[in-house]
Each structure stands twice: as C-alpha cells, then as structure tokens.
Amino acid sequence: MKRDRPAPIRSRRLVVLLIAFTLISSCHSRVFAQIGWTDEQFEQWVFQQFGNAATARTKLKDSLELYTENVDQTCGLSEDQKRKLRLAGQGDIERFFRKYEKVKKHFQAIRNDQQKVNEIWQAISPLQTEMTSGLFHRDSLLQKSLVNTINRKQFLAYLKVDEERRRFHHESKIGLVLTLLDQAAPVTASQRKQLRDLLRLETKPPRKSGQYDYYAIMHQVSKIDEAKFKLILDDIQWQVFNQQFAQMRDMDKWLKQMGLLSDDDDDDDVLLPDEQVAAE
Amino acid sequence: MIRELKNRKQNRMSYTPAVLAALLTLLTAQAADAFPVDFILNAPGDRKQAEPEEVQDVKEAAADAKEADDSQPVAAEANPVKRGIVREKAAVVAEGAAEAAEEVGQVLGELISGLFGRGRGNPAVVGDVNLNGNALNQFEAQYGRHFDQVVKTELHFIRLVCQLTREQYDAMASDGKLIRTKTINKFALLQQGMNRGIQSSSDHDTRKPIADGLLESAKRHLKPDQVAKYESELAERNNAKKEVSVLTTAAKVDRKLVLNTEQRAQVSKILSENWNEPWGSTQMMMYGGDHFPNVPDRELTPILTATQKKVWRTVTQQNQVFFGFNIGMNQGIAIADEQWDDDKPADDKVANDKVASDKPANEAKTDTEPANAKPVRKLRDANPKTVPVDENEKPEASE
Structure with a gap:
C-alpha cells in the first residue's frame, strides 16, 4: 500500500517531519542555551524591575535629584552647595556601578559554568538590596558630604527633617510587625497599644532603610526580654509570638550579608559639622 | 481551524509551520485542564x-x-x-x-x-x-x-x-x-x-x-454584651490594619519620591480618604516593592514638585497586585490546647451536651465570672484597668 502512494505525498510527510524536528530542536536548544547566560540576563538579575543598567542609572540620577531637592527645601542650599551634593551623590552612583562592573566581569568569566553561575548569586544579592533600598543612606558619600557642605544651622534643620522621616518609616515597620503578629495570634486593642509602646521603646530604625526593614525590626523585636512580652500577652499568645521570634533570632548573618545589620548599629550619635571636624 | 486543515489536505496543499504551531497549541490546550470545566x-x-x-x-x-x-x-x-x-x-x-x-x-x-x-x-x-x-x-x-x-x-x-x-x-x-x-x-x-x-x-x-x-x-x-465586645475588638483590628496599610504605603511613596514632612502627611491623608481594601494586603505591604496603589492623580500630583511628578509617572500603579491568599505566619506553629480550671482534656463532644450535664454547676456561677475561670495566666490584658498588674509576679515558664 505504502509503496503505491504517490511521491508528492511522501515528500510532504518528510517536510512535516522535518518541520516538527526543527521546532522540537529549537525548543531543546533554547533550554540548553540557558547555560551560556548573556550580559542582558545578568543585568536583569541585578536590576530586576529596572531591567538594565542604563535604566537603573537614569533612575538613580532621578533619585539623586529628589534628594538634593529635598535638602534644598529644608536647608535652602546655594548653587555651589547643590553642585557639591550632586557630585557626592554621583560618587555614590559610580561607586555602586564599580561594584556592579566587578561582579559582571566575574560573571563573564564563568557564565558557561552553571555551578559557578549559581555561586555568583551571593555577589548579586547585595547589589539587588542596594538598588532597591536606595544608595543615599546614612553611610553614603552624599550624606557624609553634607557635613562639609552645609553650615551648622542648615545641618540642624536637616537632622530634624531626617529624624522625622526615620521615625515615620520606623513607625510603619512597627505597625507591619504588629499586623503580622496580630494575624498569627490576635491581640486586643489594649494589648496592641502596649505592644506598640514596647516596640517604640525597644527598637530603632535600621541604619540602612529599605524594603527589608521588616526583617531588621523583627530581628530586634525577637531580642527583647521575653518578660516584657509576658506582661502584655497571655500564654497562648506568647507561645505563638515566641515561635515567630525564634525564627528571627538566628538571622544575624543574613541581615549582615544584606547590609541590614551593622556592627555600627549601636553607634547612634550624630555629630554636628563642627563637632565632626573637631573629632577628626 | 480543523476545517481549514482538512481543506488543505483535500487540496493537497503543503502544511505550513504556522498550521503546525496552531495544531500543537490545540493539542496542548486539550491536554491541559480546561478551566472551569472541572x-x-x-x-x-x-x-x-x-x-x-x-x-x-x-x-x-x-x-x-x-x-x-x-x-x-x-x-x-x-x-x-x-x-x-x-x-x-x-x-x-x-x-x-x-x-x-x-x-x-x-x-x-x-x-x-x-x-x-x-x-x-x-x-x-x-x-x-x-x-x-x-x-x-x-x-x-x-x-x-x-x-x-x-x-x-x-x-x-x-x-x-x-x-x-x-x-x-x-x-x-x-x-x-x-x-x-x-x-x-x-x-x-x-x-x-x-x-x-x-x-x-x-x-x-x-x-x-x-x-x-x-x-x-x-x-x-x-450574651449581647459579649458579642458587642467581640464586635468592637474586630472593628479595632480592622482600623489598626487600615492605619498600618496607609502608613506603610505612604512610607513606600516617600521612599520613591523623597517627600517632605508636610507632603508625607498629605499623602497619608489622600491614601486614607481613597482607601481600597486590596491595598492593605499583607503581601503588598511586605513584598509590594515597586508596586503602588492607584492613587487618584488629581489629588496627588498637585502636591508634588516637578521632579517628583516626573518620577511618579514612571511608577507602576495598580489597585491590585495579586500575591495569592495570605496564610499568615502561623503555618507550622504549634499552639497548645485551651486549658480550663477543671483541667479536663479538651474533647470534641458536641458543646451543648456539656450544657445539659453541667447545667447545675453553671447556674451557680455569676454572669461576670467565667464558669471555668482563668482561661489563661493573665486576663488583665482584656481588662487592664480592672485587673491590676502584680509587680512581684514573676513570669512563669510556658505551660
């Protein structure tokens, strides 16, 4: 029967088979091509929602402009002061991209070795955190240069505004911690108020604020003397809370790795410009 | 599409990759669970x-x-x-x-x-x-x-x-x-x-x-007064949740736009007045990252500077970012059974059977005193004003 079939039909079948093979092999090759990661994919990993390095740089510049504008609103900067701040902020951006380029160079050297590519995530993770948290934190060149850029009166005004912002963010994180604990084991309005007061007293804003602040605050909460909680909570509530805290107590290493916990965290003093000069 | 394939066969036309791709899609769709059929x-x-x-x-x-x-x-x-x-x-x-x-x-x-x-x-x-x-x-x-x-x-x-x-x-x-x-x-x-x-x-x-x-x-x-207490606590819980959601969202906007103190207060007010329940999802607060609720521009933009407006335009605004349902943090957490003074192990008997058997004992109790008092170590949190804190009380080990 088969032999009787006309030649065009057989050749058509051959074409169909060839096309199917091409489709399958193209999918197959796409899967295996993943091992040889591209620069674009690397950028996507680091810059996530920003997509690539160029967009991220633009966003960071916008962010710098917002910071400068904010300090200007508070302190009334001269053009020269603004220029100095922008320069310092630009230094933060360049410092970040130098770190990025270093990791990228390493990535390019090992991009075909799946094992080593997995390892590079340890280097990418802090870059991601820095990008999402923002570069202009307390340890940034921008903030440090303020001391040499603005006068004492301007600095005091800035400190007040900065403190208000820190308190605002801290309050929101305390609220979030309480909401999550409340979901695990509901507390009464009275208990909620007492817990809020306790957390206000016993925790402080992380040195570098960012999207992982919750973990940094929860870590601090987990280290509060349990007797203070037991005065507010009953046994079952404490049992649930304590199990949450236990998970957080051992997170020091991760928090430090993510830059959320620093050995300098206890150093709360802020020196005024002339005091800093004197200290130096 | 199937008819077209048949026609092509009848007309002895060659299969194109597009037709093959369509056929593959059709087969895949058939193989998958077709919602909402099941x-x-x-x-x-x-x-x-x-x-x-x-x-x-x-x-x-x-x-x-x-x-x-x-x-x-x-x-x-x-x-x-x-x-x-x-x-x-x-x-x-x-x-x-x-x-x-x-x-x-x-x-x-x-x-x-x-x-x-x-x-x-x-x-x-x-x-x-x-x-x-x-x-x-x-x-x-x-x-x-x-x-x-x-x-x-x-x-x-x-x-x-x-x-x-x-x-x-x-x-x-x-x-x-x-x-x-x-x-x-x-x-x-x-x-x-x-x-x-x-x-x-x-x-x-x-x-x-x-x-x-x-x-x-x-x-x-x-009793009605008990129901009222629970209702009131639920309302307080919802209010607290909304308050935290507003605060968290305002903090997120601040992180993005570097607001001044006055702007932060204004943003909080705008968010509170235009509140939408899904904005307060826990996951949105924790992992929302760069997602922002769809705040009415007519209210927000007038309070922003030109630079802030420029940045805000690039922000992804969605009323609902879908994170799935929230299982909270108590997955895998062990919770002890309720303890009662008579210390009988909790069982799953129909509650009202107990009412019949314990009725005489219950009748002796007053309305304000729980029949099986001391539900927990401290009840003062429920009534902090009426139950004084004993300063000398040492925290007990968990039961």
Missing part, C-alpha cells in the same frame, strides 16, 4: 469523596435534627436540651450551606468573569457548585493545619475578650469546625483559579472569613 462538571461521586469529616458530622447532625422534628413528643420531652441543640445545629447547617453556596457562587462568578473578561454582565451565578475532590483534598492536606490554627487562635481571642465559659467556648468551637470547612472550600476554589492564572478580587485574608463566621456564631451562643 469546577462545574463534577461527578456527584467526586463531591461525596470531597466531603471532609466535619461536613459529614454536620450532615449527620442535620439528619438528627430532622429525626428530632419527626420524633414523638415523649422523646423530645425526655431530652429537651438535646432536641434544642439538634434544631440549632440544623439551622446552622442550613444557614451555613446557603451562605457557602452563595459565596462559592460569587467567587466562581468572579473567576469566570476573570476568565472571559470583566464587564461582560453580571458574574455567573452557579448554585450547585463543588470542588473537585482531589483538589480539595490536596488543599486540605497542604493548608488544613493553617486553618485549624486560625480558628484556634481566633477562638482563644474570643475567650480572652468575652471571658467565655467553657460551654460557650465549646459551642463556638463546634461551629468553628463548620466555618473552617466553609473557609477551606472558599480558598481551595480561589487556589484552583490561581493555578489557572485567574485572579479574584476577593479578600485573601484567611482570618477574616473565620472571624466573620465566629461573630455569627457568637450572636447565637453569647
């Missing part, structure tokens, strides 16, 4: 299989209730309490079943409208809907413990706030089983939709439907 076309056998033990218990109770209605007056007189209980149970079952059907219908309607596009008329109303037995069993196996814990902690909270007697607690715990089943069904249905990429706008807070259900139960079993 939602709607469940075999009755599957439904029976899907019924957890609690539902069967409740059905038995309903059957008992029917029997009680048809029984001889002598039998009813012999155990009036039990008859009352069974009738009450039947009422709960009937009400629960009606509510569940209505809710499931609504959720399914949303899911279907999500599948076929929103705004095409009213959500579909499906009266006789049940989940695929396997899906429900899988969901139960994966999340059942979480729902147990939510019910348990909520009941404990009610005990704390309303100073429940053991009988009241047991009665509510019994209702809690039905509420748990109903809630699991609801979220299993949501999960099925999620697995197919369909997002429902329903509230994904697993505690809320349980608290709502227990509030209804409280209205049946507790």
Whole structure:
C-alpha cells in the first residue's frame, strides 16, 4: 500500500517531519542555551524591575535629584552647595556601578559554568538590596558630604527633617510587625497599644532603610526580654509570638550579608559639622 | 481551524509551520485542564469523596435534627436540651450551606468573569457548585493545619475578650469546625483559579472569613454584651490594619519620591480618604516593592514638585497586585490546647451536651465570672484597668 502512494505525498510527510524536528530542536536548544547566560540576563538579575543598567542609572540620577531637592527645601542650599551634593551623590552612583562592573566581569568569566553561575548569586544579592533600598543612606558619600557642605544651622534643620522621616518609616515597620503578629495570634486593642509602646521603646530604625526593614525590626523585636512580652500577652499568645521570634533570632548573618545589620548599629550619635571636624 | 486543515489536505496543499504551531497549541490546550470545566462538571461521586469529616458530622447532625422534628413528643420531652441543640445545629447547617453556596457562587462568578473578561454582565451565578475532590483534598492536606490554627487562635481571642465559659467556648468551637470547612472550600476554589492564572478580587485574608463566621456564631451562643465586645475588638483590628496599610504605603511613596514632612502627611491623608481594601494586603505591604496603589492623580500630583511628578509617572500603579491568599505566619506553629480550671482534656463532644450535664454547676456561677475561670495566666490584658498588674509576679515558664 505504502509503496503505491504517490511521491508528492511522501515528500510532504518528510517536510512535516522535518518541520516538527526543527521546532522540537529549537525548543531543546533554547533550554540548553540557558547555560551560556548573556550580559542582558545578568543585568536583569541585578536590576530586576529596572531591567538594565542604563535604566537603573537614569533612575538613580532621578533619585539623586529628589534628594538634593529635598535638602534644598529644608536647608535652602546655594548653587555651589547643590553642585557639591550632586557630585557626592554621583560618587555614590559610580561607586555602586564599580561594584556592579566587578561582579559582571566575574560573571563573564564563568557564565558557561552553571555551578559557578549559581555561586555568583551571593555577589548579586547585595547589589539587588542596594538598588532597591536606595544608595543615599546614612553611610553614603552624599550624606557624609553634607557635613562639609552645609553650615551648622542648615545641618540642624536637616537632622530634624531626617529624624522625622526615620521615625515615620520606623513607625510603619512597627505597625507591619504588629499586623503580622496580630494575624498569627490576635491581640486586643489594649494589648496592641502596649505592644506598640514596647516596640517604640525597644527598637530603632535600621541604619540602612529599605524594603527589608521588616526583617531588621523583627530581628530586634525577637531580642527583647521575653518578660516584657509576658506582661502584655497571655500564654497562648506568647507561645505563638515566641515561635515567630525564634525564627528571627538566628538571622544575624543574613541581615549582615544584606547590609541590614551593622556592627555600627549601636553607634547612634550624630555629630554636628563642627563637632565632626573637631573629632577628626 | 480543523476545517481549514482538512481543506488543505483535500487540496493537497503543503502544511505550513504556522498550521503546525496552531495544531500543537490545540493539542496542548486539550491536554491541559480546561478551566472551569472541572469546577462545574463534577461527578456527584467526586463531591461525596470531597466531603471532609466535619461536613459529614454536620450532615449527620442535620439528619438528627430532622429525626428530632419527626420524633414523638415523649422523646423530645425526655431530652429537651438535646432536641434544642439538634434544631440549632440544623439551622446552622442550613444557614451555613446557603451562605457557602452563595459565596462559592460569587467567587466562581468572579473567576469566570476573570476568565472571559470583566464587564461582560453580571458574574455567573452557579448554585450547585463543588470542588473537585482531589483538589480539595490536596488543599486540605497542604493548608488544613493553617486553618485549624486560625480558628484556634481566633477562638482563644474570643475567650480572652468575652471571658467565655467553657460551654460557650465549646459551642463556638463546634461551629468553628463548620466555618473552617466553609473557609477551606472558599480558598481551595480561589487556589484552583490561581493555578489557572485567574485572579479574584476577593479578600485573601484567611482570618477574616473565620472571624466573620465566629461573630455569627457568637450572636447565637453569647450574651449581647459579649458579642458587642467581640464586635468592637474586630472593628479595632480592622482600623489598626487600615492605619498600618496607609502608613506603610505612604512610607513606600516617600521612599520613591523623597517627600517632605508636610507632603508625607498629605499623602497619608489622600491614601486614607481613597482607601481600597486590596491595598492593605499583607503581601503588598511586605513584598509590594515597586508596586503602588492607584492613587487618584488629581489629588496627588498637585502636591508634588516637578521632579517628583516626573518620577511618579514612571511608577507602576495598580489597585491590585495579586500575591495569592495570605496564610499568615502561623503555618507550622504549634499552639497548645485551651486549658480550663477543671483541667479536663479538651474533647470534641458536641458543646451543648456539656450544657445539659453541667447545667447545675453553671447556674451557680455569676454572669461576670467565667464558669471555668482563668482561661489563661493573665486576663488583665482584656481588662487592664480592672485587673491590676502584680509587680512581684514573676513570669512563669510556658505551660
């Protein structure tokens, strides 16, 4: 029967088979091509929602402009002061991209070795955190240069505004911690108020604020003397809370790795410009 | 498309890659579970299989209730309490079943409208809907413990706030089983939709439907002043949640736009006045990252500077970022059973049986004093003003 079939039909079948093979092999090759990661994919990993390095740089510049504008609103900067701040902020951006380029160079050297590519995530993770948290934190060149850029009166005004912002963010994180604990084991309005007061007293804003602040605050909460909680909570509530805290107590290493916990965290003093000069 | 393929065959035309790709797509679609077919076309056998033990218990109770209605007056007189209980149970079952059907219908309607596009008329109303037995069993196996814990902690909270007697607690715990089943069904249905990429706008807070259900139960079993206390606490809880959501969202906007103090207060006010429930999802607050709620531009932009406006335009604004339902943080957390002064191990007997057997003891108790007092080590948190803190009290080791 088969032999009787006309030649065009057989050749058509051959074409169909060839096309199917091409489709399958193209999918197959796409899967295996993943091992040889591209620069674009690397950028996507680091810059996530920003997509690539160029967009991220633009966003960071916008962010710098917002910071400068904010300090200007508070302190009334001269053009020269603004220029100095922008320069310092630009230094933060360049410092970040130098770190990025270093990791990228390493990535390019090992991009075909799946094992080593997995390892590079340890280097990418802090870059991601820095990008999402923002570069202009307390340890940034921008903030440090303020001391040499603005006068004492301007600095005091800035400190007040900065403190208000820190308190605002801290309050929101305390609220979030309480909401999550409340979901695990509901507390009464009275208990909620007492817990809020306790957390206000016993925790402080992380040195570098960012999207992982919750973990940094929860870590601090987990280290509060349990007797203070037991005065507010009953046994079952404490049992649930304590199990949450236990998970957080051992997170020091991760928090430090993510830059959320620093050995300098206890150093709360802020020196005024002339005091800093004197200290130096 | 199939007709076209046939025509092509008849016309002895060669197959193009596009036709092959379409054929592959068709085959893939056939192989995949086609939503919502298995939602709607469940075999009755599957439904029976899907019924957890609690539902069967409740059905038995309903059957008992029917029997009680048809029984001889002598039998009813012999155990009036039990008859009352069974009738009450039947009422709960009937009400629960009606509510569940209505809710499931609504959720399914949303899911279907999500599948076929929103705004095409009213959500579909499906009266006789049940989940695929396997899906429900899988969901139960994966999340059942979480729902147990939510019910348990909520009941404990009610005990704390309303100073429940053991009988009241047991009665509510019994209702809690039905509420748990109903809630699991609801979220299993949501999960099925999620697995197919369909997002429902329903509230994904697993505690809320349980608290709502227990509030209804409280209205049946507790005194009005106790119900009022629980209602008031629930309102406080919701207010606190909204307050935190507003604060968290404002902080997120601040991080993006570097607001000044006055702007932060204005943003908080705008968010509060235009509040939308899904904005407050826990996951949105924790993991929302660069997602922002759809704040009305006419209110927000006038308070921003030119640079802030420029940055705000690049922000992704969505009213709902779908993170799935929230299982909270108590997954895998062990919670001790309630302890009572008489220290009898908690059992799952029908609560109202206890009412009959313990009645004389209860009658001796006052209204303000719980029948089985000391639900927990300290009750002063429920009444901090009336229960003084003993300064010399040392924290006890956990029981």
